[in-house]
Amino acid sequence: xxxxxxxxxxxxxxxxxxxxxxxxxxxxxxxxxxxxxxxxxxxxxxxxxxxxxxxxxxxxxxxxxxxxxxxxxxxxxxxxxxxxxxxxxxxxxxxxxxxxxxxxxxxxxxxxxxxxxxxxxxxxxxxxxxxxxxxxxxxxxxxxxxxxxxxxxxxxxxxxxxxxxxxxxxxxxxxxxxxxxxxxxxxxxxxxxxxxxxxxxxxxxxxxxxxxxxxxxxxxxxxxxxxxxxxxxxxxxxxxxxxxxxxxxxxxxx
Numbered sequence: 532x533x534x535x536x537x538x539x540x541x542x543x544x545x546x547x548x549x550x551x552x553x554x555x556x557x558x559x560x561x562x563x564x565x566x567x568x569x570x571x572x573x574x575x576x577x578x579x580x581x582x583x584x585x586x587x588x589x590x591x592x593x594x595x596x597x598x599x600x601x602x603x604x605x606x607x608x609x610x611x612x613x614x615x616x617x618x619x620x621x622x623x624x625x626x627x628x629x630x631x632x633x634x635x636x637x638x639x640x641x642x643x644x645x646x647x648x649x650x651x652x653x654x655x656x657x658x659x660x661x662x663x664x665x666x667x668x669x670x671x672x673x674x675x676x677x678x679x680x681x682x683x684x685x686x687x688x689x690x691x692x693x694x695x696x697x698x699x700x701x702x703x704x705x706x707x708x709x710x711x712x713x714x715x716x717x718x719x720x721x722x723x724x725x726x727x728x729x730x731x732x733x734x735x736x737x738x739x740x741x742x743x744x745x746x747x748x749x750x751x752x753x754x755x756x757x758x759x760x761x762x763x764x765x766x767x768x769x770x771x772x773x774x775x776x777x778x779x780x781x782x783x784x785x
Contacts, residue, residue, distance in 0.1 A: 534588075536580025536616070540768060543697070544708055546738070548641040548648070550700040553711075553779050555643040558759040562600035564655065565755065566662050567691070568676055568727040569593045569615075569748040575741040576614055580625060581697060581768035583710060583775055585617040591748060593624060593692075594676055594729070596664035598655040607636040608653040610666045610674060611646075612737040613694060618772040623712070626696045628737030630666045630673075644759060645698025645711045647738060661725070662752045666736075673736035678725040678750040686719025689751050697768055702777065710766035713759065721754040 569591055577586045595611040609631045613624035630651040631637040637650040651668040662681060666674040693714040700709045727750035734742050767775030 533585050534577070535582050535771070536584045536586060537578045538581045538768075539578075540581070540708060543738070546647075547708060548645045548696075548698045549706070550645040550698050550711065551642045553700060553702065553762050553765065555762060557761045558603055559756075560599050560602055560758055561756040563755055563757050564598045564752065565691070565757075566596045566655065566664050566678060566750075566752045567593055568678065568729065568750045570727060570729060571745040571748065572614070572742050573745065579614055579627060579738075579740055579742065580616055581710060583618070583766055583768050583770055583772050584623070584625065584695075587615045587617065587622075591615050592742060592744075594664075594674070594732075596653065596655055596676075602636070604635040604639050605633065608632040608655050609636065609640070609648070610653050610664065611694075612732075612739060612742075614739075614742065615692065618695065618710075618766065622692045623695045624692050626694050627739050627742070630668060640759075641698075644713050644762070645696045645700060646713070647696065647698075668736060671733070671736075672731050673733040675731035676727070676729045678723075678752050679728055681723035681725040681752060684722050684724050684751075686722045686753065686755070688724075689719060689722050689753055691715070691717055695766070700765060702765060708768055710768050710772075711762055712764040712766070714763065715757050715760060717753075718756040719753055720756070722751060723753075724749065724751050726750060
C-alpha cells in the first residue's frame with residue numbers, strides 16, 4: 532500500500548500565500564547560479580506533506596539557493612527548503628519555506644506562483660574550494676550551508692526535480708488551498724559537484740516543524756539559463772493527484 536502525507540491542512544491554511552490568478556506570464560531568467568544540497572530527514576516529516584502526495588523513501592529534503600542575475604524585478608537571490616516526495620508516479624519537491632533577497636522579488640513570487648517567500652538577507656559566495664550560502668532574517672542566521680571541494684561534471688548529470696507549492700488560488704470562481712506545480716526548465720552551462728555541509732538550519736523559519744538534516748546525500752552547483760513558467764497544473768491537496776489534478780493549459784507556449 533502506498534504511504535500518503537499526513538498534513539493537517541487547517542493548521543497551515545492561514546499562513547499560505549495567495550495567488551492573484553492562474554494566468555501569470557513566464558519569467559525568463561538567464562545567467563542563474565544554483566546551489567543544491569540534498570540530505571536525509573526524519574520520517575516524522577510526513578506530517579509536513581499534503582495527503583495528495585507520497586513521502587520519499589527514505590525521506591529527504593533539498594536546500595536550493597539561486598542567484599538570479601536578471602529578472603523582471605531586478606537581480607535577486609532566492610533560498611528554498613523543499614521536502615522531496617512524489618505526486619502519483621512523479622518526483623516533486625514541496626516548497627516548505629523560502630527567503631528572497633528583495634521585497635519586490637518576495638512579493639512577486641508569492642502573488643504569481645504561490646511560493647511561501649518572505650524577504651530577508653540571502654548570500655551566495657563562491658570561493659576556489661567551496662560555494663557558500665547563508666540566510667539571515669531579523670538579525671538571526673536561519674541557514675548556513677556550503678558545497679565543499681567542487682569538481683567539474685557534465686550538466687547532463689544534474690537533474691532538478693520540479694517544485695510544487697501549497698497556496699490559495701482561484702479556480703472555477705472559488706479561492707482555496709491548492710498545490711501548484713512550478714516546472715522550470717534549465718539549460719546548463721557549467722556544473723560541479725562536491726560534499727554538502729549544513730551548519731545551521733532553523734526549522735521554524737522554514738515552516739519545517741520536525742525537519743532536521745541527517746545523513747548528507749549530494750551537492751551540486753550549476754550555471755544555467757532558466758525560467759519561472761506559466762502555471763500548467765494545480766492539484767487538490769487532500770485528494771490523490773491521479774484524481775485531483777487539473778490542467779490549466781495544454782502546452783508550454785513561451
